[in-house]
Structures are given as C-alpha cells and as structure tokens.
Amino acid sequence: MPRDLVLGNGNLLVCLDHNLSIRDLYWPHVGMFNHVSGRAIRFGLWINHQFSWIDASWDRDLRYRPDSLVTRCRLRNSRLQVTLHIEDAVETTRDVFVRRVTIEDHSGKDREARLFLAADTVLNETDIGDSCYYDPYGDAVIHYKWKTYLLFGGHAGGKGITGYACGMKGVGGLQGTWKDCEDGELGGNPIAQGSVDSALRLTLPVPANALSEPADFWVIAGSDRDTILKMRREIQELGVETILSTTDRYWQAWAQRGVAPQQRLSRGDINDSVAELPLRVQSLFRQSLLIIRTQIDNGGAILAANDTDIMKENRAHYSYLWPRDGALVAHALDSVGFNSLSRQFFTFCERILPEERAAFFQKYSPDGSVGASWHAFLTPDGKPELPLQEDETALVVWAIWHHYLSHRDFEFAEEMYRNLVRPCADFILNFRDSGSGLPLPSWDLWEERRGVHTWTVCTVIAALRAATELSGLFGDAERAAAYAEGAESVKQALLTHLWSEQDRRYARCAEVHADGAITLDRTQDSSLHALHLFDVLPPDDARLLSTMQQINERLWVKVGIGGMARYEADYYGRITQDFKNVPGNPWIICTLWRAQWEIAAAATVDDLQSPMELLEWATLTALPSGVLPEQIHPYNFTTMTVSPLTWSHSEFVETVVKWARKRALLLS
Numbered sequence: 001m002p003r004d005l006v007l008g009n010g011n012l013l014v015c016l017d018h019n020l021s022i023r024d025l026y027w028p029h030v031g032m033f034n035h036v037s038g039r040a041i042r043f044g045l046w047i048n049h050q051f052s053w054i055d056a057s058w059d060r061d062l063r064y065r066p067d068s069l070v071t072r073c074r075l076r077n078s079r080l081q082v083t084l085h086i087e088d089a090v091e092t093t094r095d096v097f098v099r100r101v102t103i104e105d106h107s108g109k110d111r112e113a114r115l116f117l118a119a120d121t122v123l124n125e126t127d128i129g130d131s132c133y134y135d136p137y138g139d140a141v142i143h144y145k146w147k148t149y150l151l152f153g154g155h156a157g158g159k160g161i162t163g164y165a166c167g168m169k170g171v172g173g174l175q176g177t178w179k180d181c182e183d184g185e186l187g188g189n190p191i192a193q194g195s196v197d198s199a200l201r202l203t204l205p206v207p208a209n210a211l212s213e214p215a216d217f218w219v220i221a222g223s224d225r226d227t228i229l230k231m232r233r234e235i236q237e238l239g240v241e242t243i244l245s246t247t248d249r250y251w252q253a254w255a256q257r258g259v260a261p262q263q264r265l266s267r268g269d270i271n272d273s274v275a276e277l278p279l280r281v282q283s284l285f286r287q288s289l290l291i292i293r294t295q296i297d298n299g300g301a302i303l304a305a306n307d308t309d310i311m312k313e314n315r316a317h318y319s320y321l322w323p324r325d326g327a328l329v330a331h332a333l334d335s336v337g338f339n340s341l342s343r344q345f346f347t348f349c350e351r352i353l354p355e356e357r358a359a360f361f362q363k364y365s366p367d368g369s370v371g372a373s374w375h376a377f378l379t380p381d382g383k384p385e386l387p388l389q390e391d392e393t394a395l396v397v398w399a400i401w402h403h404y405l406s407h408r409d410f411e412f413a414e415e416m417y418r419n420l421v422r423p424c425a426d427f428i429l430n431f432r433d434s435g436s437g438l439p440l441p442s443w444d445l446w447e448e449r450r451g452v453h454t455w456t457v458c459t460v461i462a463a464l465r466a467a468t469e470l471s472g473l474f475g476d477a478e479r480a481a482a483y484a485e486g487a488e489s490v491k492q493a494l495l496t497h498l499w500s501e502q503d504r505r506y507a508r509c510a511e512v513h514a515d516g517a518i519t520l521d522r523t524q525d526s527s528l529h530a531l532h533l534f535d536v537l538p539p540d541d542a543r544l545l546s547t548m549q550q551i552n553e554r555l556w557v558k559v560g561i562g563g564m565a566r567y568e569a570d571y572y573g574r575i576t577q578d579f580k581n582v583p584g585n586p587w588i589i590c591t592l593w594r595a596q597w598e599i600a601a602a603a604t605v606d607d608l609q610s611p612m613e614l615l616e617w618a619t620l621t622a623l624p625s626g627v628l629p630e631q632i633h634p635y636n637f638t639t640m641t642v643s644p645l646t647w648s649h650s651e652f653v654e655t656v657v658k659w660a661r662k663r664a665l666l667l668s
Helices: 177-183 225-238 240-256 270-275 279-294 308-312 323-335 339-352 390-407 410-430 454-473 477-497 526-533 542-554 588-601 605-621 646-667
Strands: 005-008 013-016 022-029 032-034 040-047 050-053 059-064 071-077 082-090 096-105 111-120 130-135 140-145 148-156 163-168 191-194 196-206 215-222 450-453 509-512 518-521
Touching: 005 071, 005 082, 005 279, 013 082, 022 215, 022 308, 040 082, 040 096, 040 177, 050 177, 082 240, 096 111, 096 196, 096 225, 096 240, 111 148, 111 177, 111 215, 130 163, 130 196, 140 196, 140 225, 148 196, 148 225, 163 177, 177 196, 191 196, 196 215, 215 225, 225 240, 240 279, 270 279, 270 646, 279 323, 279 605, 279 646, 323 339, 323 390, 323 646, 339 390, 339 410, 390 410, 390 454, 410 454, 410 477, 450 454, 454 477, 454 526, 526 542, 526 588, 542 588, 588 605, 588 646, 605 646
Parallel strands: 163 191
Antiparallel strands: 005 013, 013 022, 022 032, 022 040, 040 050, 040 111, 059 071, 071 082, 082 096, 096 215, 111 196, 130 140, 130 191, 140 148, 148 215, 163 196, 450 509, 509 518
C-alpha cells in the first residue's frame, strides 16, 4: 500500500496510508528510526453502537490543501451515516503531529461519537523493552524506550481523553489493545511493558444533520518526559486550529518559491513559460517540491523513500541516502532556488566521504553510517575490491559545480572544492583502465550489474568537466589541465568502445577482458539517456539521435497506460512476459528522461508539445494527493513498489524547469 500522504519538518516524518493510518513515524531523523515500521497507528469511530476502523468500507478522498503540507481529507461511511473531515499536519517548529476531525451527520439524529487512536509502536525499530502508560499529569498515553518518547493525546467536547488502555501484542496469542476499541469501551489498564501497544478515546456530541465541534489529536516526539509534556502544554495553549493555519501559510509561502529565480536569468520570462503549462502540471510541480522536502533530513541526507511496505518482499527498505539520488535531487532543488537544502546535502557528503579512498559507498543512513548493501567486496573471480558505484561519486562533483553556477556562493564552493571535489576528482581520474581508457568496472545505476556502463562513463565525463571548471576557478591550473585531459580521454574511449556499429546505437555496458578484448551488453536501457542528460554529446549528434530513437521506441510500453520501461525484459515487479509490448513496468523517471530528450532536441516551440504531454502523463500516475511512486502497473495506474519516491518527484521538477527554460530560449 502506498503512502498517500507524507508530512514532515526535517526531524519528524509521518507517512499515512489510504486508511489514514500512520504507517511510518521517523524521528529524530527523517529515515531513522521508524517507530511504527509499517505496523499502524489506527484511527476508528464508534457511533450509534456501531464501530469501524477507517478501511475499504469508507469512501475516501485524501488530499493536501493546495500548495501545502496540511491535509484536507474527506471520508464518508454510508453504514454509519457520517462524513469525517480530517486535517493533519506536522508543525514546522516542533516535532508534533496534529489531527483535527470534524464529524458531519447524515442520520438526522443527535448522537454521541467516540474516536479512537490505537498505537502499535516498535520504538527504535524493535519491540523489545518498550513501555507505555497513562500519564495523568499530561492526560496522555506515553510510549518510551531509551531516549525516545512518544506522547499520544487529544481534546474534544471540552474534555481530554475519556478512555485509555495499555497492553501487550504479539505475545501469548494477544492481538493487541486495538481490539479493545471495537465495543466502544477501553479497559483502562494504566501501564504495560515489553511488546506493547495502546489506545485512547475522545468523545463528543454530533448534532443531527450538522457538523460537530472539532476533535483534536496529537502525537509528540521527544527525548524525555519533561520535553514532551512541555510541548503538550504549548500545543493546548496555542490550539490545533492555529497550528494548522500557520503550518499551511508556511508551506504555501515555501512552495511559491519553486520557480526559477529571475535574477539568475538573462530574461524574466521563464516564469511566464511555467505558467503556460497545464494547471495540473503546475500544481504537481509545486507539490513535488513539498514532498521532496518531507524526505530530506535536517542533517542533510536526502532519503530515497520512506515507505516500509517494501519490507514485505525483502527485509530491507529505501530509507537511505544514495549519493546518486541525492545529487540528482540537489541539482533539481538548485534549479529552482532551494540552495540551503542542496548546501546541507553537500556538507553531509563532505562529512561521510571516506578518508582512505575518495569514493562513496552504495548508501548511507541519515546519521552518516554506511547503509546495508548487497554488493560484495570481491570481484567475480574472487579478488578483493571495494564495491563502488562510481556514478554516485561523479554525480556529487557534477552537482556541486551546478550549485555554484546557480548561486555563486564562492566561499562554500572553495570549501567543497578543497574537501570534496578535488579528492573525488583525483580518484575518478585514476580509476581508469590503462588500456581502454574507460573507467574501471563498478556497479550500474540500477545496482544490478558490475561492468563499465555508459551511464557511469557519462557521469565521469561530466564530473571531470565540472572539476576542470572548479579547479580553474580556484587557480589550480595543473589539476584543471589534468581533469580536462581526463574528460576528453574518457569521452574518446566512450565513442570508441561503447558504440555498437551492428546496432547503430551505444551499448548499455562493456566488459573489458584481461587480454584487452571488449564485449558489449547491447540490451536497450533507458540509462543511455545519460548521453544527453549530462551534455556528453550535443542533441544533433548522429549517433546520439540513432540511440535515442531506438531506445525511446523499443522501451515504450505499447499497451495499457504507456510510459517508458527501464530496460528490455526488466524483472523488477514484473507483471507480464509480453516483452514485445511491455518491455518492463513504466517508470516515471525513465518517461521523464524521454521528455527531457525531446526538450533538448526541440527546435521550435511546437516541438515542446510532446514533452508537455509526457508531463501530463506523469500527473496521471500520481495519487490524488500528488504522491509519485517509483513505477506503475503497465495496464492501469496502480502504484508499484515504493511511494513516494523522491527521485520521481525531482525528475518531474527537473523536467518542468528544462521545459520552461527551453521555451523561454526559443521565444527570445
């Protein structure tokens, strides 16, 4: 189940599913730790002696307020004869999640409603040694372990909590305290330890054919009891209505910054070009920026995704920083003026760069520790080797140069050059095969194959070109010359060794054998878009034109919803063996790469119609809230794998900016 709504402030991230259950709650870092881990903090209603959790029996419309990270949800239940109007938010300045519920009656009778919040937590991602108890001093249920405290409370009908229960789950056949809610009553057990859960109840009158007064819930995260009780007092004094309105205003103002700053352009009409896009594209553009922000930790890590349903297939998740994904997201953020976020990312990369070898590992946790991996420290023939994806290092260097071009932050660029760019570029320069001139083998961007990949080679060229510019900027002439020569040498190796004359296109990958012979992997792969994405070849290059024509035709899904697959016969989430019509599930990233190619090749304003239509296609893949997944079912618009995927949103932002800039250029 995708995460329909995500709310956060850089410390606290709350992910809600289609039932408005909290399925992920990360604190104190975005992506670390998940104190729910895909279980659920459920929400339910008892009215007129009938009970229902929010589930498929409800008609649900889950959205955000326009250009905001405050939700506006409507849920109707014909059996209970009610509509719930729900607004959720995470406060920008405190680590607090709030929910306001208003009940609309359709029965024509005055009734009493009981609202239940049932919390199944696993503090610090383990349920060993948790405690929960009712705290009468704060009129709240508190879960705690070590330095993690979660407070659950609320207020409705002029009263605080009208019932609570603390209990065990998953031990001795116990299902959990949430079952205690279903008769409308709670047992009142005041404390439990071990594998625990809890429930609380708010009660309020619902007038006939009218709206009730609001019921307010809050979840507060902190490191100790005193801190969360203090925040609880502040919330009650401030009021949930004020929190919702101030949070909404903050995010609306933040999202409105999401157009390219005019002062960085030679003309001011790029904003006019954005305004020429369909309204739903403009809306998703701004919402994508907001969703991206929820996935960024205040310490600088840009998380790939925080949807833990993926753990049902594999006891692993996407709650890591991949330097590759992070660099591409930072590039998109820089393109629209959010330089403070990209700057934090580069500073994070500076901190995690290994000293012994200036190349990043596969992925990292938000605290900077190396993440889980499936790449061995041995080559296929058993020799020791650090498992690297060289594009992850190269793209950080490339993105730093773009950051400087966007913001002209000279002092910061000099620090990055000294501590990050120079050691990384030196590594990249030396990480080459002396015979072919190509980079040495590393893992591909899909993290499935070891070899010399066209995508990686293109990022290496882009990185060395960026390092050339930065070293020249700071008077490092000797390195500037070496990086420039290296970039040209690698480009010539690409042109020589990765072109398949037989296919009239570039190959996905090359294997360089010990005797110098080279075998090409000729599988058609969307990653070949790197040839133009990183300006390795000009759009009118004949070989590039041939390559783009072939992969964009072959990898287009020819039935169902359309869209671009990653590569031929993609296995990941595979739905069908009909590879002729469905080479793989459509990926939003890959489809938007095709749009970016069409933008790069556009010679007239009319040529921008097709990439605009691809942007519109991407809006169809989004949930009503604007959340974009990783991939889509080829025969319908069902979300596949993780959602939201930060990279999908950043490529949407990138494509909008490129479209607007190209239109402005063609009209100038």
